[in-house]
Amino acid sequence: MFGSKRDKTGASGRGTDEALRLVKVSKSYGEGESAVRALDGVSLSLGRGTFTAVMGPSGSGKTTLLQCAAGLERPDSGIVMVAGEEMGKGSEAELTKFRRRRIGFVFQQYNLLPTLTVAQNTVLPLKLAGRRIDKAKARSVLEQVGLAGRLKHRPDELSGGQRQRVAIARALVTEPAVVFADEPTGALDIRSARDVLHLLQEAVRVHGRTVVMVTHDPVAASYADSVVFLADGRIAGHMERPTVDAVAERLAHLGDDINGSDYAAQLGV
Ligand SMILES: Nc1ncnc2c1ncn2[C@@H]1O[C@H](COP(=O)(O)OP(=O)(O)OP(=O)(O)O)[C@@H](O)[C@H]1O
Numbered sequence: 399m400f401g402s403k404r405d406k407t408g409a410s411g412r413g414t415d416e417a418l419r420l421v422k423v424s425k426s427y428g429e430g431e432s433a434v435r436a437l438d439g440v441s442l443s444l445g446r447g448t449f450t451a452v453m454g455p456s457g458s459g460k461t462t463l464l465q466c467a468a469g470l471e472r473p474d475s476g477i478v479m480v481a482g483e484e485m486g487k488g489s490e491a492e493l494t495k496f497r498r499r500r501i502g503f504v505f506q507q508y509n510l511l512p513t514l515t516v517a518q519n520t521v522l523p524l525k526l527a528g529r530r531i532d533k534a535k536a537r538s539v540l541e542q543v544g545l546a547g548r549l550k551h552r553p554d555e556l557s558g559g560q561r562q563r564v565a566i567a568r569a570l571v572t573e574p575a576v577v578f579a580d581e582p583t584g585a586l587d588i589r590s591a592r593d594v595l596h597l598l599q600e601a602v603r604v605h606g607r608t609v610v611m612v613t614h615d616p617v618a619a620s621y622a623d624s625v626v627f628l629a630d631g632r633i634a635g636h637m638e639r640p641t642v643d644a645v646a647e648r649l650a651h652l653g654d655d656i657n658g659s660d661y662a663a664q665l666g667v
Contacts, residue, residue: 416482417576417608418444418467423476424631425462436462437473438631444576446481449602449609451619451640453649454628460612461580463628467610468578469497481575498527502569502607504579504598508561510553510568516540517549520567527572539567542605543597559590566597570607577601579611583618595621616645627652 425437436459444450452460465471467478469485472493478485480500486493502523503509510519521536540546543563553561562582569577579598583591599621601607611622619625620642627635629652637648 415446416443417446417448417480418442418610419477419479420463420467421477421479423463423466423473423478425459425466425471425473435631437466439476440628440631440633441476442626442633444608444610446575446608447602447606448624449599449622450611451622451625452610452612452628453614453616453619453625453645454634454652455649456614458628458634459631460628462631464578464580464610464612468501468503468576469493495527498523498572500575502572502574502577504562504565504569504577504582506581506584508553508558508565508585510561510564512553515550515552516545516556516564519553519564520571523568523572529572536567536571539571540564542570542600543567544593557590558586559593562586562590562594563597566594566601570601570605574607576608576610579609581612581614583613583615591615591618616640616642616649619645 420440420442422439422441423437424435424439426433426435428434440463452463454460462471466473469478472486483500485496511522514522517536517540520540521531524531537546537549540549543566545560545563545567548556548560553564556564582598583594586594595618598609598611602609611618613619620640622640623638625637625640625645626633627648634652635648637644
């Protein structure tokens with residue numbers, strides 16, 4: 399999987415082919431007897447231009463994994479690398495800068511600013527990062543998500559599905575190394591959910607972005623190229639080319655055979 403010249407993270411030096419790498423990432427909440435180990439030595443490697451679903455039972459650490467990988471939380475230990483660059487060593491301000499440059503987010507509840515128009519919400523990450531507001535770029539991203547006719551609307555004038563499409567446009571406008579989506583279809587009806595999943599797929603297949611999506615839904619996961627399963631804060635399995643039935647079956651038996659260590663061994667970590 400990797401070349402022979404490895405650095406301390408185990409990466410081959412071909413950092414640009416790898417969008418995201420986690421090496422033995424751990425994170426606990428609380429202290430003493432009430433401490434919860436939300437992530438327990440998680441390692442994974444995701445190539446550029448891939449669509450990965452993260453699944454597992456409630457409390458298995460999916461959101462914590464996403465937040466640590468996206469620089470919203472600092473892990474207690476371990477290494478997170480985004481497009482070959484190690485994250486989280488500097489100050490909070492440096493971490494924020496890193497996130498704005500490298501990461502896009504899509505949340506279940508859209509997180510749009512209600513007083514801003516669709517166009518203004520979409521370019522907000524560019525503004526926050528002090529980058530030039532490229533109106534043509536914003537329009538083309540909104541066209542990509544089918545909302546070019548709604549530039550001046552405000553979020554409360556849009557359906558849930560349309561709001562999530564604005565959130566996707568906002569996540570894509572900075573051309574981030576990785577887009578993280580936490581239950582992006584959780585609040586949507588079946589049809590809007592399918593539209594959102596198609597857009598995420600298109601962002602990967604047509605535009606070469608890398609998407610990591612937490613979901614409870616085997617149908618949503620089947621849109622991804624692969625699924626990483628978590629149980630008790632550890633990698634509990636991995637599936638390429640997931641189908642709805644195969645994912646549902648694996649979820650039902652998660653924990654029967656924890657083979658995360660095999661996956662870590664494949665990565666050489
Ligand atoms: N801020 C926090 N403070 C204390 N405990 C937390 C915090 N965030 C998460 N946890 C705990 O860490 C564990 C993992 O939580 P996490 O939210 O990552 O799981 P999840 O798989 O995303 O769950 P769900 O599917 O229910 O959203 C859980 O036991 C949870 O209670």
